[in-house]
Structure formats: C-alpha cells, structure tokens
Amino acid sequence: MTPDSTASRISLTLSSSLESVDKLEHTAEEFAGRAGFDGDVVPHIAMAVREAAINAVLHGNSYNASKQIMASFETTAADFIFRIADQGSGFDPAGLPDPLAPENILRGSGRGIFLIRAFMDEVHFRQLHPGTEITLIKHRAPAQPAA
C-alpha cells in the first residue's frame, strides 16, 4: 500500500476507517508535493482529499467494516486528479444546504463539500449504484513536468 515514489498514478483500496482518511490525506500531501505544487497549495489539496475521504468513510460507508473505499491519485501534464468511491447508498450533491446561508452558518456540520469546492479547480460526482465516486482536479502550472 506504500505509494511508489516515482509513479504518476497509484490506486488504493482501504477499509472504512479514520486511519484510511489519515492515510489518504498523507498520501495527497506527498503526491501533490512531488507534482510541484506550491507550499500553500499542497495543504489545500490534502484537506480536499481528507474531506472527500471523510465523506466516503463516514457518510458513504457509515464506518461499515464490510465496505471499502477505492481511491486513486494521478498526475498528468495538466492536472492532479484524485478519485474516491464508496459503497454507500449514494447522495445528491445538489441537495446539500449552502453552509454560507445565514440559516446554516451556525450548523455544526455540512462544510466538507464546500471546502472541497473552495480548494479544487474541478469537482465531479458520479453515482455508482450503489455508491458515489467523487473526482477532484487541481490544474498544474503549464511549465511543470509530470511527476
């Protein structure tokens, strides 16, 4: 499960646990750092990955030990791409309340997807029936070679 330091793509299948969330966050830091992202941007990417992983483990798979999360990191010449899929019942991202709305601002939850969208350039959802796949994309600077 240790990422290959020279690979431009790695795939991980992990249990539905907080340890998996921490592992994906740490891997995102390493992968984004190797991809040449600025020191201010790497923590943002790692946080977006963490939030997506939390969604998969907590809201998707509900910590169910019999369900797994499938994740991949990829760098191309143009992009850093992270994908994660859960085996949950799926959800409608359009139905999420706006955490910035006055009636929601003091809610104790509901900011994960908002932060992902704030820190990444593109966010895509795909329903897997069952499960949800979320793809996070951060564009690389044009001059940077692939990792």
Add this chain to the structure above:
Amino acid sequence: MSMKVATRQVDGVTILDLSGRITLGEGSVTLRDAVHDALAKGSKRILLNLGDISYIDSSGIGELVSAFTSVKNAGGELKLLNLTRKVHDLLQITKLYTVFDVKDDEASAISSFK
C-alpha cells in the same frame, strides 16, 4: 498527532490552550468534552487559545461552531485567541470569522470579557 487541552484560569476567564489537530474523531471529541467540562464547572467566560493548532478540518470547524453555540446557550461567551494563518483563512472562507470574537492578544482578550 491528536489534540491536547490544558486548562487555566485567569481573572475569571477559563482559557483552554489547545494544541495539535482538531479533526473528525478524537480531536473534535476532546474539544467538545473540554468545553462541556468548563461549562459544567460554571465557567461562563471561555477563551480558546488556538495558537498551537496545526490543522483543523470541517469537523473541527463544526466543533468550534458547536462550542460557540453551547456556551452562548448557557448564557456565556466563547472567544478565540491566536489563530494561525491556516485557521484564520478557513474561518474567512466559511464566513465564520465575523461570527466569532477573535483576539490576538491574551491580555486584551481577557479584559474584553469584563
């Protein structure tokens, strides 16, 4: 690294010195327990010192909001002290910076409760 809390009293203000990460799981629970414990002991003026918080995720942000509302509902006040740039930026992005009373100097933070 999990989160740690050290509690001290200064001029009637309960200061919770937090260090580490406030994240889903242990960190958020530790913060929740510390604030509830302070309230249970009768503290109405609570200052969260976040100067040594290295990281906070959406769950941690939610826990800060929940702490704020819990203290307010109990008739008290909760303020934040010494935000790191990362935490400051997160509160700005989530438009919570103006919800919290944020201080960057402990002495003036303590006197602001009076």
